Amino acid sequence: MAKLTFSIGGIHPADKKLAKDCKIETLPLPPKVYVSMFQHLGAMAKPVVTVGDSVKAGQIIAEPGGFISAYIHSPVSGKVTAIGPRKDLAGFNQMHIEIEVQGDEWAEGIDLSPELVTAIPEDRDFILDRIKMNGVVGLGGATFPTHVKLNPPPGKTADCLILNGAECEPFLTSDFRILLERTDEIVVGAAIMQKVLGGCPCVIGIEENKPEAIEAVRASVNRLGYPGIRVATLRKRYPQGGEKQLIDAVMHRQVRSGGLPIDVGAVVQNVATSLAVYEAVQKNKPLVTNTLTVTGDVIDPARQHNYLFRIGMPLSYIAEYAGGVPEGTVKIVSGGPMMGKAIANLDAATVKGSSSILYLGSSTLRHAATPCISCGRCADACPMGLEPFLLKRLYDAQDIEALEKNAAQDCIECGCCQYSCPAYVPLLDNIRMAKAQVMGVIRARNAKK
Amino acid sequence: MTNTIIWTVAILTCLGLLLSLVLFWVASKFKVEEDPRIDEIEKTLPGANCGGCGFAGCRAFADAAVKAGNLDKNYCPVGGSEVMNKVAAILGCEVKESAPMVAVVRCNGSCANRPKINDYQGAESCKVKAALYGGDTGCLFGCLGCGDCVAACAFGALSMNPETGLPVVDESKCTACGKCVAACPKRIIELRAKGPRGMRVFVSCTNKDKGPVARKACSAACIGCGLCEKTCTHGAITVADNVAYIDFAKCKLCRECEAVCPTGAIHGVGFPKPLDKEAVKKRIADRKARAAEAAKAAVQPEVKKEESNG
C-alpha cells in the first residue's frame, strides 16, 4: 500500500530516535509527588482533598472545574501535605497538591493484573463514564479531555477513528516503545473507542521509520480479530502527527478553518491515549502513569531511557535517577525538539502529558536573527499553507484585520517556519502572539453575536 | 518659432484656468462643514498623535472635545495644564487641574539584585517572553528586560540601562502619555504624580509572591512585611497580595517608610539630600515611645475608673 502523507508543506528533520531500543523501565517512587491541578486543556481541576488527608493511589483528589476539564487521581498512596501554588516547568505558579509517599497501596476496584481483557463492554455510556471518571486526556500533546472528544455533538458522526502513532518529532520514542511492548492493549483500546463512536473504521497510522511497530501492530490486529481496524504506513515527514495533517493524510479531507475534526467525520487519538482508555475501561485504572523518554544529543547511548512514570514526580527526580544532567547540556526540553517547551524549572512536576526530558547541546542554540529576505522557505514549509514571513510583518505592524485575512489563527504552532528560516527570524514566537490576538478578536465578535 | 511659444503659453494658461475652475467647483460642492474649533484645538495640541489621551490622535481628541462641549473626558497628558487651559479657552469651559505625572518603573530587579536562573533565547520582546514562560529570573512579576516600553515610547524618554537591565525614565522627556504602561506585559510601569519639585516615594516592586519566595528570587523585592504600612502616619500605604503600594495622593514625603523597609524596595527620588536612615529611625522610635507613654497615661486612669465602678 502507498505511504500516506499530508498535502501541504512539511519538513524533514533528522530522526535521532536514539532511545528506540531502550525497554520501558518503571521508575521507583520519590519521597514526595506534586500533582498539578492544571494538566489538561480547559478549566483547572478543583481539589477535593484537604491537607492532612490520607490518600490511596488511584483515588480521586480533584474534580473537573468545568465541562472541558478532567478528574485527577492520586498517583501514589500517602498523605496530603500541602495544597498551594508551585512553579510549573515554564516557571508559572500553578495550584499543586503535594503528597508525601507512604507505601504503595491502590484504591479498591482497580485491576492491577497484567492479563489482557479483550471482551469490550456493551454499554456505550458505561465506557464513556469509565473514561471520564478515570481522568483520561489526550496524550498526544494537547491533553484534551478524551471523554469530550469521544462524544461528538448531536448530528455529527465519526466516519473514521485515526490512531496517531506517527511520533513525527525527533528524539521521542515513548509511543514507539508502547506500540512494541503494549501492542495488544493499544489495539483493544482502539476497539473500545470504535465502539463508543458507533463502530466506525479505525486506522492506526505509524510512520515508515518504525517498521517493527508497524509489524507488531499488524500482527496484533490480525490476532485479536476486531473488525474494521487497519494499519497505515505514513511517510516520515514533520508534522505528520499533527491532527489536521493526519486527517489529510489518512482521509484526504481537510478540516475547515475554525472547525473541529469531527466536522469532517474524523476523531484522532494518540496511541498512548488508546492505552489509557484500555486501562480505564478494562481495568478501571485511572490515568496516573505515562511513558517518558530521557534522551538528547549530549548523552551517551547507554544513558538513554524510556520510563513508566507516575504523574507528579518532579522532573529533577527523574533526571537524577537517570544519572543527572549530562555535561554539555545547554537546553532541557519537555516534549519534542520541534514543539516541546524549554524547561525553565527542572523542579517542576510531571503531568499527564509529559513525554520527554530532552537534553540538547549547543548546536540547538538559537542564532541571532538577520533581516528577512523574503526567500519564502517558511511559506513552503508551513503545513497549513500560511505565509509566516508575512504574518510576522503584519504582527509587527499590528494589522489585526490583515492577520485574520491571512489566517494567522490557523497556525498549529508546529515550528516548521522557524526551523526552515535561513535568517533565524523568530517567526513562531511572533505568530503565536498574533494568533492569540486574532483569536481574541474572533472570540469577542462571536460573543457579540 | 514665436508662434509656437505664444500658442504654448496661451493653451497652458487656458488649461490652467479651466482646471482651477473645476477644482474650485469640486471643492465647494464636496465641502464638509466642520466646526472651526476642531482645527483650532488641533493646532493647540502637541500634534504627536501619541494616543496617550485615549483617542486615536490629536484630531480625534479635538473632535471629541468639541462634540462633548466640555473637557470631562479629555485630558492631554503630553501638553499638560498649559495646553489644556488653551483648549478650555477655545471651548469656553473649565478644565480640571491635575497634577503633572511621570512614568515610574516599579522594579528594582537589577542583574545584581535578581540572579538569572536561565537564558532566554526567544524573540526580543517582553510580550512574547511573558507569554512563553515565567522569565529568566525567579521573579514572575519583575521586569523582563526586552525593552517593549522603550520601543513604545514616542518621545525617547525611556532607555535600557545595560548595567541593571532595567528601563530608565528620562523625566524631562516623559510626557506621561501612558504608552509604556500599556506596553509592559508585567504592568510594572505606573504613572505617578511627579511630586513637588520632583520628589516622590514609591514601592519599586510588584512581586505578589509570599515574602520568602519573593526574597529568594530578588534581594530588593517587597516581601509584604507591612512595616511601612505600620509606620506610615498618613495612611498612604496599603499592603495587599504581599506587596505594598503607596498612594501618592496621600503621601507626605516623610520618607519614614523608606527608612524602615528591610529590603530597600521603597525608593525616594528627587530629594535634595540622601536619606539619613538612622535619624529617621530615631524619629520614629521617639514618636513610638511618646505614643506608648501617652497610651499608658491614657489607659491607667481608665482602669482605676473601672475598678471604682466595679
Place this chain on the structure above:
Amino acid sequence: MLDVVIALLPALLVSFLFYGWSELLVIAVSAVSCVGLEWLIARFVMKRPELFSGSSALVTGLLLAMNLPTTSPWWMIVVGAVVAIGIAKMSFGGLGQNIFNPAITARVFLLISFPVQMTNWAMPTSGFIAADAVSGATPLGIIKEGIKSGLPIPEILEANGMSAVSILRDIGGSGGEISAVALLVGFVYLLIRKVVKPWIPLSIICTIALISLIFHGIDPDRFTGVAFNLVTGGVLLGAFFMATDYVTSPVSNWGGVVFGVGIGLIVMMIRYFGSYPEGMSFAILIMNCFVPLINRAFHQKKYGRA
C-alpha cells in the same frame, strides 16, 4: 548568500581567463567598494551596525562587476557601488527592504550616465586565451546598429564574422555575459543546494524562446532567433542570478512564473522594438516594481480553505 558567491565563481573564473587582470581589478574594486560602503553606511550613517550584511553586499559587488565592461574605470565602479548599496539598498533600510535589485539599479544608472564607458566592450581576446586586445560592440549592439542601417540580420552576422557557433564561443560583453556554460554550472549548484527555485529562470527563458520563435518565424531578416537571444546579452546572468534575488522577486511559485514571463516579454520588446540593444536590466527593474502587487495576488494554497 555564501552559496550564491560560490555559484558565481565559475563565471568569474571564466571571465578572468578571458579578460585577464583588468577583469580581476574590476571584480576586486566592485566587491571591496560594495562591502566597504555597506559597512560604512550601516556604521556611520544609519548608526545601526547590525544592518551590515556582509555576504549579501559581496554578492551585489560581484554581480555589479559582472555587469560592467572590463575597461571600466575604477571611479565609475565606485559610483556604481554608491548607487547599488547607498541608494538602491541602504536608503530603503538595508537587506530585505529594497524594492529594486541593487546591482541592476547601479548598472542602469551607469548605463544612462556614462554610455560611452559602459558600451566600450572589449572583445574577449585580451586575457590568457589570446594576446591582442581589441575593443568592439556586443553582438546585440552590432545587430541593432545593422538593423538601423537597413541590413537583414543574416548579412549583418556574416559581415561581422559571426556564426551561431562562434557566438557561443567568443561573445563580446561584460564579464558575466560571456560564458553561458559557466553561468549554468553556477545555477545548477544553486538548484542542488536548494537556494533558488527554478521557476523564475525557466519562465524567463521559455518566454524569450517562445517570442523569438514566433517573431523569427514571421521575419527572420528583422528578428533574431531563439539561440541567439538566449545566449547573448545578460539573459542568463539576469535570469539565473539577478531575477532570482529573493528580496526583489515574488515569494510564491506562481508569482515567480508571472514575474519571469513579465521579464521575458519586456526583454524581447526592448530588443525587437526598443532603441537599446539590450533590455534585461530594464526588464528586471520594471518587474521589480510589480513584486509587491504579485505577492498580493498569489498566495500559498491554504489548508482547509479551498
